Amino acid sequence: MLSKVNTACVMGMEACHVEVEVDVSGGMPGFLVVGLPDTAIRESRDRIRSAIKNSGFVFPQGKITVNLSPADVKKEGAGFDLPIAVGILTATGALEQEDVKGKVFCAELALNGKLRPFRGALPVTIHMKEKFGIFVMSPVSAAESANVDEITVYGAPSLRGVVEHLKGIKPLKPARGASRKKLSDDFGSILDLNDVKGQEHVKRGMEVAASGGHNILLLGPPGSGKSMLAKRFPTILPELSEEESLETTKIYSIAGQLRDTGLITSRPVRSPHHTVSYAAMAGGGSWPLPGEISLAHNGVLFLDEFPEFRRDVIETLRQPLESGEITITRVQRSLRYSARFILIAAMNPCPCGYFTDPKKVCRCGPDQIQKYLCKISGPLLDRIDIHIEVPRLEYKQLSGKRCGEFSKDIRERVKKCRDIQTGRFGVRRETAACNALMSSKETEMYCLLSDEARELLKTAILELGISARAYDKILKVSRTIADMEGVEKIEAHHLSEAVGYRCLDRNLWA
Numbered sequence: 001m002l003s004k005v006n007t008a009c010v011m012g013m014e015a016c017h018v019e020v021e022v023d024v025s026g027g028m029p030g031f032l033v034v035g036l037p038d039t040a041i042r043e044s045r046d047r048i049r050s051a052i053k054n055s056g057f058v059f060p061q062g063k064i065t066v067n068l069s070p071a072d073v074k075k076e077g078a079g080f081d082l083p084i085a086v087g088i089l090t091a092t093g094a095l096e097q098e099d100v101k102g103k104v105f106c107a108e109l110a111l112n113g114k115l116r117p118f119r120g121a122l123p124v125t126i127h128m129k130e131k132f133g134i135f136v137m138s139p140v141s142a143a144e145s146a147n148v149d150e151i152t153v154y155g156a157p158s159l160r161g162v163v164e165h166l167k168g169i170k171p172l173k174p175a176r177g178a179s180r181k182k183l184s185d186d187f188g189s190i191l192d193l194n195d196v197k198g199q200e201h202v203k204r205g206m207e208v209a210a211s212g213g214h215n216i217l218l219l220g221p222p223g224s225g226k227s228m229l230a231k232r233f234p235t236i237l238p239e240l241s242e243e244e245s246l247e248t249t250k251i252y253s254i255a256g257q258l259r260d261t262g263l264i265t266s267r268p269v270r271s272p273h274h275t276v277s278y279a280a281m282a283g284g285g286s287w288p289l290p291g292e293i294s295l296a297h298n299g300v301l302f303l304d305e306f307p308e309f310r311r312d313v314i315e316t317l318r319q320p321l322e323s324g325e326i327t328i329t330r331v332q333r334s335l336r337y338s339a340r341f342i343l344i345a346a347m348n349p350c351p352c353g354y355f356t357d358p359k360k361v362c363r364c365g366p367d368q369i370q371k372y373l374c375k376i377s378g379p380l381l382d383r384i385d386i387h388i389e390v391p392r393l394e395y396k397q398l399s400g401k402r403c404g405e406f407s408k409d410i411r412e413r414v415k416k417c418r419d420i421q422t423g424r425f426g427v428r429r430e431t432a433a434c435n436a437l438m439s440s441k442e443t444e445m446y447c448l449l450s451d452e453a454r455e456l457l458k459t460a461i462l463e464l465g466i467s468a469r470a471y472d473k474i475l476k477v478s479r480t481i482a483d484m485e486g487v488e489k490i491e492a493h494h495l496s497e498a499v500g501y502r503c504l505d506r507n508l509w510a
């Protein structure tokens with residue numbers, strides 16, 4: 001007997017429809033899986049055999065051939081267990097072909113027949129919903145998939161439960177989606193920018209960065225509060241939109257980091273340690289999974305002690321900072337993962353840390369300082385729009401009362417500024433619209449300077465030694481500052497503030 005069951009496998013951010021054909025015939029007993037399966041799928045044979053038997057069904061004696069089609073796509077993952085098992089049960093008559101028609105099956109099986117979650121339930125559902133309306137998965141995967149509109153997904157506890165549901169003996173209830181999950185680690189709502197005393201210019205710079213989606217680098221001596229400020233940056237970012245939330249959840253789903261139910265509703269914040277490996281940062285493995293930069297999609301990537309990261313690890317940021325995605329190439333195929341985040345980096349100005357400190361003596365030679373700063377390459381520095389110096393606070397400021405603004409008030413202003421940008425870029429852009437993502441054409445179109453501002457920019461480039469590479473960045477940041485004021489034309493004071501955020505370009509350390 002021959003049977004056909006629908007399933008899917010995940011490939012990067014997308015999924016691919018796979019048909020599982022099962023043929024059970026007489027002859028020498030055997031169980032063969034063809035159609036480019038990976039080791040996990042080949043190993044599934046023993047799981048499936050035990051699961052079928054332990055669920056009280058008969059495992060056929062003859063020769064079983066399973067074909068995964070299309071044959072030219074390499075398949076990966078344990079989600080094929082259920083469709084193969086259902087295929088075998090259909091081929092042996094325990095189920096009818098009519099019972100499985102029009103449905104998508106995806107789950108790993110335990111030896112006792114229980115259904116287990118698989119990685120990537122959300123992208124699979126989004127991809128397959130064009131052709132199929134009904135999905136059968138484990139309860140955990142079903143809760144994830146149920147966040148997609150216009151589909152019905154059943155979360156079955158076991159293989160037996162699947163069969164009884166399909167036969168109408170014990171129908172399951174459709175799963176319901178969206179329970180809220182906070183992934184913000186220790187960055188949750190307990191932190192507030194108001195905790196930080198003084199440093200008003202840094203807070204202002206952070207507000208500009210949040211408003212326009214700009215990357216930011218904090219520079220200063222030890223103990224000046226860089227880490228403290230950076231950790232509070234996410235608290236002034238606007239909430240995730242529904243679309244962004246689904247995008248980010250998709251990545252966590254593929255990475256298998258969405259074990260309990262739901263949708264990610266707060267901006268992810270990733271803060272890998274500086275010993276992080278290349279694969280953990282960019283994404284890796286023989287079948288690459290999303291790395292830290294993709295897990296920070298639509299959120300914040302915080303790199304503390306920036307120059308301490310390995311050079312190749314830092315350099316991986318180049319492509320995503322430019323294009324908002326990363327392509328990982330392996331022998332078998334290349335996969336693409338979204339990685340659009342705001343980078344916030346913190347570092348000391350020199351190895352001992354006190355180069356910019358007026359009170360302490362720096363013990364580093366010019367060569368040492370240069371070598372330290374050179375750990376961050378020019379092209380990478382170029383992609384960071386805002387550099388801010390964080391000076392050490394005086395006793396008076398530290399012992400004073402807190403008087404800064406609360407994060408929620410700043411966030412309100414940031415939201416307003418983002419609305420202006422959404423109005424500007426509108427629906428023409430499929431990704432989040434913000435000034436930092438303007439193309440050079442858009443920069444030309446939207447960054448109109450007043451005469452005075454134009455003169456100032458000329459002077460800055462000629463006399464302060466601002467590199468031409470930083471030109472675009474200054475324009476974009478000026479655009480954001482003008483938006484924060486709600487004005488259309490960029491004036492001289494907007495521009496001079498933006499120039500002030502390029503302290504590393506101004507060669508202060510040369």
Ligand SMILES: Nc1ncnc2c1ncn2[C@@H]1O[C@H](COP(=O)(O)OP(=O)(O)OP(=O)(O)O)[C@@H](O)[C@H]1O
Nearest residue numbers: 195196197198199221222223224225226227228229
């Ligand atoms: N502006 C501030 N307001 C209140 N507390 C502060 C401020 N700046 C520093 N501190 C205190 O100093 C501690 C150290 O700050 P933090 O760890 O942010 O320094 P850092 O600049 O990251 O130093 P390093 O370069 O050594 O990493 C904070 O935990 C906090 O208690």
Ligand SMILES: [Mg+2]
Nearest residue numbers: 226227304346
């Ligand atoms: Mg620190």
